[in-house]
Amino acid sequence: MNFFYLLLYNLGIRIYAAGISIASLWNSKAKRWINGRKGIIDKMKQQFNENESYTWFHCASTGEFEQGRPLIEAYHKRWPDHKILLTFFSPSGFELRKNYAGADCVYYLPIDTASNASQFIGLIKPRLAIFVKYEFWYHFLKELQQQQIPALLISATFRKEQLFFKWYGSPWRNVLHRFQHLFLQDTGSLQLLHSIGVQHATVSGDTRFDRVWQIAQQPEALNIIEDFKGTGKLFVAGSTWPEDERLLSTQLQDRANSWKWVVVPHEISRHHLEELRNKFREQSVFYSSATKEELAHKPILIVDAVGLLSSIYRYADMAYIGGGFGKGIHNILEAAVFGIPVLFGPNYHKFNEAKDLLTLGAAASVYNGTTLTEYFLQFSTQPPSFASVNRNYVNQQKGATEKIMHYLAEIN
Incomplete structure (x- = not known):
């Protein structure tokens, strides 16, 4: 130089x-x-x-x-x-x-x-x-x-x-x-x-x-997530930013009766957690303070702790990975390895794995509420065999x- x-x-x-x-x-x-x-x-x-x-x-x-x-x-x-x-x-x-x-x-x-x-x-x-x-x-x-x-x-x-x-x-x-x-x-x-x-x-x-x-071979058991999910379907939104949360908020509240929703924000400052709680109001509960009764009856769980996300994905039936409306998406492989479909925002082009999973049809990029609803409904009705696509992809790349x-x- x-x-x-x-x-x-x-x-x-x-x-x-x-x-x-x-x-x-x-x-x-x-x-x-x-x-x-x-x-x-x-x-x-x-x-x-x-x-x-x-x-x-x-x-x-x-x-x-x-x-x-x-x-x-x-x-x-x-x-x-x-x-x-x-x-x-x-x-x-x-x-x-x-x-x-x-x-x-x-x-x-x-x-x-x-x-x-x-x-x-x-x-x-x-x-x-x-x-x-x-x-x-x-x-x-x-x-x-x-x-x-x-x-x-x-x-x-x-x-x-x-x-x-x-x-x-x-x-x-x-x-x-x-x-x-x-x-x-x-x-x-x-x-x-x-x-x-x-x-x-x-x-x-x-x-x-x-x-x-x-991680997938030895996932950590999380009793709180197990109790929260129960026998229903679970959607996990991981590493979310405010832009992601605004997009997801309508979907979460409209479909709160048919699915359970876990939101894991990228930043867990007190201010941001309060914003999330205000957004979802009486429908949500914090991971750190949830009671058995709240886990059974509240549809939205906000995770106010770090280091749990990769283990939470094991319980998910579908996942949304944040960051795609900012500098770039976070780690989609943590979710894909469990054989679930993944959604993310439009800024994914720097990530080879995102482009690969889109080609395989096991992921989707969303850019507004309409596309989020479209792919949510599409992936909700996929046959069980669909689950192996993402998992096999990860296995082949290791x-x-x-x-x-x-x-x-x-x-x-």
């Missing part, structure tokens, strides 16, 4: 951090982002032993952690004496997994500056660094390469709209060469990388398939973790 681009990058990083700092005055998530990084290098100096080396896994947030988790656990099983450091960029990922038993240490990733990267890498002395999906931090990758520490990117996807493939994208293409190897989800990404001269990449698939398959582990065995 030449001086001009590096100057812009460093300026952009500092402006971003300053913006988050300002937002932290009123935004709780931004405040956690800032507070979690205060004095982080000094805290690490107190914990890390200069004679120890770590294998470093980095995830942006919760979704990427679930994507990387099968590899973390397979790595630990294969090399139990190797210490594991897990870092997050987002507060939501860190807060949920800061006590994750599969890692020896869990930290926020410091802001990507040359000084932070040098101190961070010097402290942890990683034998190996593994980044999940969309993490291209210039200074950290540069420091790893200079220290001759292998850096891998797993479950990555690339699109022609990204900076790497623009006429002015040369500095960003150079960042890709700082990885020793890139493991991709699909052949389209491989072809794009080949078009810009990146050859150190292979198609291994998406490790999320391995993770959701693991195996990425094993492929990556073969590579790690060669370099470790």
